[in-house]
Amino acid sequence: MTLNSGESVDESLLPGYEFFRRIGSPKTVVAPMVDQSDLAYRCLCRRYGAELVFTQMFNANCFVQGIDYREENFQTCAYDRPLIVQFCGNNANILLQAAKMVEDKCDAIDINLGCPQGIAKRGHYGAFLMEELELLANIVSVLSKGLKVPVTCKTRIYKDFDKSIRLCETLVQVIYAVISRIEQSINRILFTRRVPPC
Numbered sequence: 001m002t003l004n005s006g007e008s009v010d011e012s013l014l015p016g017y018e019f020f021r022r023i024g025s026p027k028t029v030v031a032p033m034v035d036q037s038d039l040a041y042r043c044l045c046r047r048y049g050a051e052l053v054f055t056q057m058f059n060a061n062c063f064v065q066g067i068d069y070r071e072e073n074f075q076t077c078a079y080d081r082p083l084i085v086q087f088c089g090n091n092a093n094i095l096l097q098a099a100k101m102v103e104d105k106c107d108a109i110d111i112n113l114g115c116p117q118g119i120a121k122r123g124h125y126g127a128f129l130m131e132e133l134e135l136l137a138n139i140v141s142v143l144s145k146g147l148k149v150p151v152t153c154k155t156r157i158y159k160d161f162d163k164s165i166r167l168c169e170t171l172v173q174v175i176y177a178v179i180s181r182i183e184q185s186i187n188r189i190l191f192t193r194r195v196p197p198c
């Protein structure tokens with residue numbers, strides 16, 4: 001295939017695209033929304049044409065520790081695919097434990113790197129992790145190694161676009177190191193949704 005830059009790329013080196021095609025090359029995607037993206041809403045969205053739907057963001061700590069939190073917040077069914085489950089958190093092992101609980105019921109695990117709210121600042125997650133590349137690299141590496149499903153990151157776009165590219169490249173390189181395939185392209189693994197700059 002040929003990238004926009006004109007560079008030609010061996011598609012077998014693009015696991016992100018493989019994943020994208022495996023889930024049906026979705027063009028209509030419903031982003032995660034806290035207190036909205038429950039099972040009923042996701043099914044409704046699918047009925048009206050959504051081809052890929054996210055859950056709302058789940059706090060990995062609460063998800064791991066609380067059976068009530070899990071049962072109240074996460075339900076799914078056969079119709080509810082393809083599905084990406086989103087978690088927030090800053091501890092790679094807890095994020096992995098949470099993700100393992102749902103990996104057989106979804107198509108990918110997303111890490112929330114976009115939430116700009118006070119609760120995310122206090123909890124040290126979401127957009128407040130975007131500057132912490134070492135921590136992020138560890139989270140992505142631990143999840144990529146430990147999960148059967150792909151890992152995606154939903155980030156904000158910096159006003160300095162090159163900085164956004166550098167963030168994505170860092171995360172992609174971590175994943176490539178995990179799968180022992182070193183190639184360059186920001187499009188390969190991560191879905192980066194364009195949202196207003198922080």
Ligand SMILES: Cc1cc2nc3c(=O)[nH]c(=O)nc-3n(C[C@H](O)[C@H](O)[C@H](O)COP(=O)(O)O)c2cc1C
Binds near residue numbers: 112194
């Ligand atoms: C009510 C509401 C809840 C949201 N919850 C989340 C969330 O849980 N995780 C997340 O990554 N983004 C969340 N977002 C951001 C959206 O996923 C999306 O990125 C944002 O609304 C911009 O997309 P739009 O321009 O299509 O609205 C939320 C947005 C809204 C309006």
